[in-house]
Amino acid sequence: MARPKKNRLVESPPSNCSFKPVGTPASGLEQVNLSLDEYEAIRLADYLSLGHAEAAEEMEISRSTFTRLIERARKKMAEFLIEGRLLQIEGGNIHFKGNRIQCSDCGHLFEANFNSALKECPICGSDKLIDLAGSFGHGRCCRNHKKR
Numbered sequence: 001m002a003r004p005k006k007n008r009l010v011e012s013p014p015s016n017c018s019f020k021p022v023g024t025p026a027s028g029l030e031q032v033n034l035s036l037d038e039y040e041a042i043r044l045a046d047y048l049s050l051g052h053a054e055a056a057e058e059m060e061i062s063r064s065t066f067t068r069l070i071e072r073a074r075k076k077m078a079e080f081l082i083e084g085r086l087l088q089i090e091g092g093n094i095h096f097k098g099n100r101i102q103c104s105d106c107g108h109l110f111e112a113n114f115n116s117a118l119k120e121c122p123i124c125g126s127d128k129l130i131d132l133a134g135s136f137g138h139g140r141c142c143r144n145h146k147k148r
C-alpha cells in the first residue's frame with residue numbers, strides 16, 4: 001500500500017549539484033542521481049556529525065526513515081567514488097527552509113530567505129544573481145510550506 005510521501009525539509013539548496021571525475025567526458029559516464037533529501041542526510045550525519053535522531057528531527061522525518069535515507073545516500077556516494085560516475089543532485093520530495101543566492105560575476109554565495117527581494121550582489125553590485133532554490137524548481141512552495 002503506497003502512502004503519500006511527506007515533504008522532507010532541507011536546510012538550503014546545495015551550491016554545486018553536478019560532479020564528475022576529472023579528465024573523463026561526461027558523455028561517457030554513467031550517472032548516479034542523489035536526491036536533495038539524500039544530500040541533506042549526508043550533510044547532517046556525515047558533514048555536521050549529527051546523530052540520527054537529531055538529523056531526523058531537522059528533516060521532520062522519523063528516525064527509521066532517516067536511517068534508510070542515509071544508507072541509500074552513502075551507497076550512492078560510494079558508487080560515485082569507486083566507479084567514477086557522474087553525480088547529479090536533483091529531485092526528492094522536499095522543501096527548503098531557507099534559500100541561497102549566488103552572484104554569477106564574483107561567485108559570492110549568500111543566505112537569503114524566501115521573502116527577500118534581493119536585486120544586486122552586496123559584494124560587487126552585479127545584478128546577475130542565481131536563485132539556487134529556483135534552479136531546483138523551488139521557492140514559493142517552500143515559503144508556503146507549513147511546519148507541523
Ligand SMILES: [Zn+2]
Pocket residue numbers: 103104105106107108121122123124125126
Ligand atoms: Zn558579486
Ligand SMILES: [Zn+2]
Pocket residue numbers: 094095096138139140141142143
Ligand atoms: Zn519548495
